[in-house]
Every structure is written in C-alpha cells, then in structure tokens.
Amino acid sequence: MSEVSLPPRRWPRLLILIALSLALHGVVVDWARHHIAPPGAAQEPVITVELRPVPPPQQPVVLPAPAPAQPKRSKPARQAAPAPTRHVEPSIAPPDEPIRETVEPIYTPAPQAAHAMPAASTGVSDVSGDGQAQGGTATADASPGDSQVPATGKQYHTSAPPSALLQYDVTGTKDQQPAYGRGSIDWHNEGSHYRVEGKAKALFFTLLNFTSVGELDAWGVSPELYTEQKGFKSATNTHFNRARNLVSFSASTTSYPRRGGEQDRASLIWQLAAIGRGDATQIQPGAVIDLFVAGVRDGELWRVQVLGQEAIDLPIGHLQTWHLVRMPKPGSYDDRVDIWLAPQHEWYPVRVRYTDLRPPGDYTQLDLSELKPPEP
Template sequence: MSEASRDPSRTSRRWPRVLVLAALSLALHLLLVDWGKRHLVAQSAQHDQAFTVELHPVPPPQEPVSLPAAKPPAPKKTADAPRKRAAAPARQQSIEPPDEPIRETVETIAAPSANTPAAIETASTASGTGDAANGDGSSAQASATAQEPAGNAGTHYETDPPPTARLEYDVQATYNQMPVHGYGTLDWKTDGKTYRVEGKAEDFLFTFLNFSSSGDIDGFGVSPELYTEKRMRKAATNTHFNRERNTVSFSSSTESYPRNGGEQDRASLIWQLSAIGRGDAGKFRPGAVLDFFVAGVRDGELWRIQVLGEEDIRLPIGNLRTWHVVRMPKPGSYDQRIDIWLAPQHEWYPVRLRYTDPRKDGDFLDMALSEVKRQRAGE
C-alpha cells in the first residue's frame, strides 16, 4: 500500500500548494505580457512619432531600360602605327592627329538574354543600334549618340565600394498590424576584391529578417555569388550566381536565368548603389533611374531604382542630408516597395531602409541608423 493511500489527509494537503504554484505561474505570465505591451508597443508608438514618413506612389518614368555593363577594355595600338608616321613627308610641319582607335580590339558587351525580363524592354533599342552599324559613318555616329546609354552596350557604372563597417539600427515594424520595436545590424566587409554583408532585424523574442550576401568586386561593381535569406516562420533560401555555368538559380524554385554580369540580389543591390554614389555621384539627380536585374528568393526581374531627390531626415544618429531612392513594384504586383536613404557624408552608407508590404495592409519594416562602427576588413 502506498504512503498516500495510507494517509489521505497528506494528499489533501498537497492541493493548496499546487493551486498556489499555478496562481504564481499565471501571475508571472500576466506580468510578462504587460511588460511586453509597455516596452514593445509603447516604445514603438513613441518611435512612430519620431520617424514616420508619408510615402506617396511614384509613377514609373518613361525611359529606355539600360542594364549595367562592364567597362570595355582600352583600344590597343598596333605596331605599324609608328611606321606610318615615320613615312610621312619631311616637309609636313603640321601636327598629325592621334591615331583612331582600332575598333576590332573593342569587345562587344553581350545583350541581356531573351530569358530575362529586361530583354523584352531592350529589344527595340538593340535593333536600332544594329541597323546603324551597317550604314555610313555619319549615320552610325548619330545612332550611337541617340542610343547611349541604352542598347546592347548598356550602362557602365563607375563604382567605389564603401569601407568596411558595422551599422546599427533602431527598428520599428508592424506584423499583422501589431506594432513592434527592435534593433537591427548590417555588417559590411570588403578588401577591395571580395565582399560579404550580413543583415539582421529582430526584437528580444523574434528575428524578423536574417540574410547574407557574398561575392566579388569586379568590373560591374558589387557582384554576388551567393545570397541567403531567412524570414520569420519561413525556411532559409539560397540564390546562386554560378560563375562556371553562368546561371542564376534558386534553392526554392526551378527557375533559372543566364548570368550576363551586373545582376544583383536584394542585399547586394543596396551596396551597389552606395558604390555608384561614391564612384560617380552624378548618377544621383532628381528623376534619374538606375536599372538592375535583381534575383530574389524564387525568381528574378528587372528593378528600376528611381532617384526622388535629396532629403533632410532625422535619425537616432542625428540629422542627415541624404539621397532618397525607391524601388516601386509593378502595378498589380504583390512585391515590396523599398525606400533607401543614402548619406554622402557617411560614405554613402544606407542610413535608413524601409520595406513596405502591400499584401498585409501595409505592414512595414523600418530601419533607422543609430551608430556606425568602422572596422578593418579582417575583423
């Protein structure tokens, strides 16, 4: 016979203890919920007042698409050029003009493949360039002027990637219309030949977004090889920019695209914009556009980045003069609107990022810079 059955009064005395422990557990849970409401929801409401901006729809500009292109090699001079100058009559006293570039040595930049979304939009401009090449010299020159920078050659961007740094952000977001406040980081590392960037946005309970991108710094600028993304409640995905097969492929779908150079992922694009700002700030002017083929987690498409203009914004790190650029999704698309603010006085770092999701009644993720920590590439 058990001890409890021998002493029924002892069993009855245990029930008050169990009830007390249950009450204490319930009270602790209620305190945790109340703390979360005061520290997450209340803080988020305060930050909403400080950093909220009104975003308006931006109509797409009517300009020909021009994807990035590598810088063509410099023309080479042949050995017979000096002999031609030496054979000139001695009585000629005028200075001869420089030799014309030898066109056969200039490499042609391949046009985007027909499988890419940009190929349809660039087909008309590409055919115009080909017709001009078969005409006389004057018509070819006029056509080249009219087609630049669109057409087969695309646009070459002078780039200068920013130095290695760790950027820390205050994060405010809504998830199913519930306000949340947290923090985020962007770790950008480069040695001038390669790069790696890791990003995270989280609060004390959840990680909303975790991603990384790595690759090379080449003639196109920031050139990714692997992009990994992990969103809350979703599995991690990989996007591959394969150098050997010259393809862009995805772990979460069977889609694939030809890799022609200049393609970006969702993380590398931000740093490519910074590199263009540092290398050729003239590309940033109100109304300008920059076109890229961007690979996401399942597929890729042409992204048109529109330069809205310069803006003075207030951030936790202070008041900054920035360039505001936006990626507007196509009409009827459920993709995100992405607003990026770049600060020339801070190496063109992305000092504010805002992702707006039209599928969830305007749920957003907003990252406002709070601190910049300069680091060496090896740290």
C-alpha cells in the first residue's frame, strides 16, 4: 500500500478543524448530561421566577403635612409687676394736690436731761384758715422744767362732740385673707376733761385696747396720757407732761418739748371732729390740717387733707360725710388713715380705715353699726 502524504500547507487547517470538533463535542456532552436523564433517574425541581409589578394602593396614602413655620415673635417688653391689691373705695377721687409730701416734724428732742436728747432748731409748718401751709421757725431753747415755753402750734376753733358710745363692724384682710370682728369707741365729754376708750376684737381675741385722757381747753382736745396695748404685748404709755412741757414715752428715750396742740393716735380723730363742730368752714375740699401726733415710741407731724364730701352706706344707714385722709411720708412704715366724719351726727367718726401701704396691702376698716349713750 502506498503511503498518502498531504501537502505541508494543509496541516494547520486540519489541526484547527480537529480542535473545533473536540470543543463542540464537549459542549454537546455537557448539555446532554444536564438535560437528558437516564431512565429511572430523579428529576431535579425546576424553579420558575415571575416578576410582576406592584399594584397601586386602592386609596392614596396621605402623609402628614409639615407644620407651617411659625413667624418669629419679638420678645415682649418686660412690664412692671402689678401693684399689690389694696382695698380702694371706688368713689374716692385723688386730691387736686399731692399729699405724699415730706413734712418735717415740728418738734425736736428736748434739751439734754437724764432721759432727753439734745435740742436743735427745726422748721414749723403751719396751716392758715384757707388751707395753705405757711413757713416759720422755732427753736427748742427752753429746759424741760420751764413752764414759759412759747406755744407755737396751730390753734383751731374747736367744740368737742357730746359723749357717746360708738360700736363698729370691723372688716379687713390679714395676708390678703378676709378678717372680721367688732370694735367700739367710748367717748366721754366731761366739760373741761375728756376720756376715750377703744377696743377691737376678732372672735374671742382682743386685738387692740387704747385709752386717752386729758383736757378740753383752748387747743381743743389736749391729751395728758395715752395707753395702748396690742394683742399680747405689754401696754405702753405716752405722756404729755404739762408741768415740764414735755412729751415722753415709756417705750423709748425720745422726748419732745410740748408746744400746744399735740395729739395721740386716739385723740386725733376727736380733735378733727371738734374742729368740724367748732367752725365747719375749716373743713373744706383741699384744706390741710397739720397736727403733731405722738405714737408709742416717737412723734411726727401728720398732715391731714380734706378730700371732700362723700355719701356712704353703713350698717347704721346712708350718711353724708366729710372724707379726710392722712398719707404717711415716703419710706415711712406708718399706715394710711382715712376718716369719714358725719356732720348730722355731731361730726362723729362713722368710718375709719387703716391701710398698710407695704405689700400685701392689708387693711382694717371700722363701720359704725350702732350709736348709743356712753357707758358710765
């Protein structure tokens, strides 16, 4: 047999064909192995995945709307704290002229003694008949034992009211809580002498007891001894010594030379009533009455201003009155004192009110409920 030989240029083509044939054969065998199972062989499960679009919601979903932006507010200006609530009578009109003016005491401590302070010069504030203040000067140059000290106080036309027992309903506040009680003032006019006793009670407790005794003379109501006791405190005495012309106190070493017209806190109201009864023209709207008033430790000039006429309703009835007020000096711890005098009832004090001007602004008011003859 003869040997067949191919031309050299055909060998590469033959090799390429053999390689392609082997690759194709491998692909066919791999496909058959995965897709053609022999008889009895278990079939592998076939997993089919189908992608479907999500259906739209039946109702639209409402998302919470964002809150509208609040405009920036400017910070409010700080306002002053409101004044403490005080009991104010609606019908009280403010005076035409301010009465919270500084009034210097008209007396100075007496010349030096065992219990007195050195004397000094001081101004005197007087009141003319038309209610205008006048200036003057007085020097405390007399010794306590000198009975010839010149009288420099203001002298008014006076006529003391007749004797009477005045009973009052007491109302007010304590720490802004309502308070109620009963009070009485027993006034005795004995011609040349007087005696006045007063007390105020709340339930079964006596809040205040006071007594003032003295003369009824050319000055009007001229006290000699004032005694006061508050609550459970000890009683204090204020002396208006005529022999020594000295005003002194059991609760302090302060003293003042006696010049005429001095009052204590109980006699003051009856001196104002005596001024109204003595000459009603002295009580006119806008008029001022200056009186030196001694308390339990010291004294000072009280300026009382007439606000005007006022009709008020009281337990005793409807009355036409004159309304007077005493305002303390700025910075003082004294109360404001309002007094209503009734000319048709001998100028008796039918209403008196004491107001603490410091917070919380408590007050005590006495309203006349009964007018009777004095107790013996």
